[in-house]
Amino acid sequence: MSGRRGQRPRGPGPDACAAPGIVPAPGVRPGIVTAPAPATVSAARRPEATQAATPSRWVRLRRASRNPRAAARHHRPALAFATAVLALGLPLLAAAPWLLVAAALMAPFLAVNVLHARRNRERALVNGLAAVVPACGMLLVAHRAGGGTLAEELAPALACLLYFAGTVPYGKTMIRERRSEAYRRGSVAHHAAALVAAALLDPWLAVPSACYLARAAALLGRGLKVAVVGAAEVGCSVLLLGFLVALHG
Template sequence: MSRGRPGKLIAAPDARGLQYFWAFWAKGKVARREDGERGERGERVSRSRWLPNQHGAWAMLAVPFLAGTFLGHPRWVHLPLLAAWLLGYLAVYHAQQWLRLTRISRNPKAPRRHVRPALVFGSAGAAVGLALSVSHPWLLLAAACAAPFVAVNSLYAYANRERSLLNGVAAVIPACGMLLVALRLGGGSWGAGVAPALACLLYFGGTVPYVKTMIRERNSAAYRRGSVAYHAAALVAASLLNPWLAAPFTLYLLRASLLPGRGLKVGVVGAVEVLCSLVLLGVVVGVF
């Protein structure tokens, strides 16, 4: 105790009490920061449960569709077609994840997380697609042509072999076929879309082994040789479709030959693929 004014005693500060106070204050500050981080993390998890973390798939979905749209005559009807296309992809993705997790996960909640997104996206996509098919019945035939490839992807998902090369190719084919659908909806002919659709197929088919050489199979010499061999053959085939395609496909061959083994980050790999996809879109629209 210490003496202040005459007749009054003032308690001296208690060192232990100050320690408790600062510890309590610091703990509260850390807790508030953790709550904020947890909230942001929860929002990211919530979004990821609805939107798949497959950045390469978006380029594969968009480029053939946009190429077909611009090769024909862009119309307002392309907007609901794009909506139906993307909603259908999202519905199929979640349905396939439900199939996969139902078989391999011990946590019953894991597959259930995909039920609501599959139903919501599927219902919305079906509504838009059926409305379009009233005025364009041939779209039902296009959907039927894509169904076998969706079935193959679903079987691979059920077997938990989504990273298989054949599964990747089965996903690429209907995506590139959307060029024909968008072109026909814009007033173009089926025949005019065959060559540009094949050009898209040659490129996106090559991304399946190439991306593996950059990430999952980056230490596999066999995968690297196979990827380079494919891109060399694709260069020849693309040149036969149109000589101007030799330029972008030479670029794709160089990236398949030179980039694997350099330890590039996933973000850099993705940025390179976005650039290559944009080059393909520009050349296809420009030369066909």
């Protein structure tokens, strides 16, 4: 036994795929995937370091991270974000006090997002849908702030809500829930219902909605890369924008 201490193992060891001084990332099977660069390994061990510095991320890390310094890295970005909101929002609020009503209507959805961030469940379906509603509602706020009426932009805002709400389950069927039959059926069912609703808003809106339904049904199980899925959604967004500008200019 003592004569074998200096001998190297005959077969490839657990770090055979790694370069000297680099430890393979957790979950990487040696011999199948080459070890990532040191920076990649560090990011894999500290996923919060690669995330966007947002207030919701700060809330999540305060609750979920075992590293007490993880949330501290987001203190300054969160403070800068809040400062920018106050600096830009207070003058607008002074000129248009009705924005308080809009903020109050959006507050419950923000509360849902903060709650899910606190529970480390930001990818939940409800959380995604809750984020979409106030985002689409900003179309009404911006139009009203520009001197328009809510009635003029109600149909475009609802059209945006129908589309972007559909991207939440659709995105899951293409990535994290691509093997879930429930998500697949739910995504297609939503897009079918959205097609009918869009046609009731304006018959021309049935055209882009039909394209969204076709892509939700036809691209399932294709194994597309995330970048391809994202690029396709950019095109879908531009398509909706083009129809809304043409119809409501």
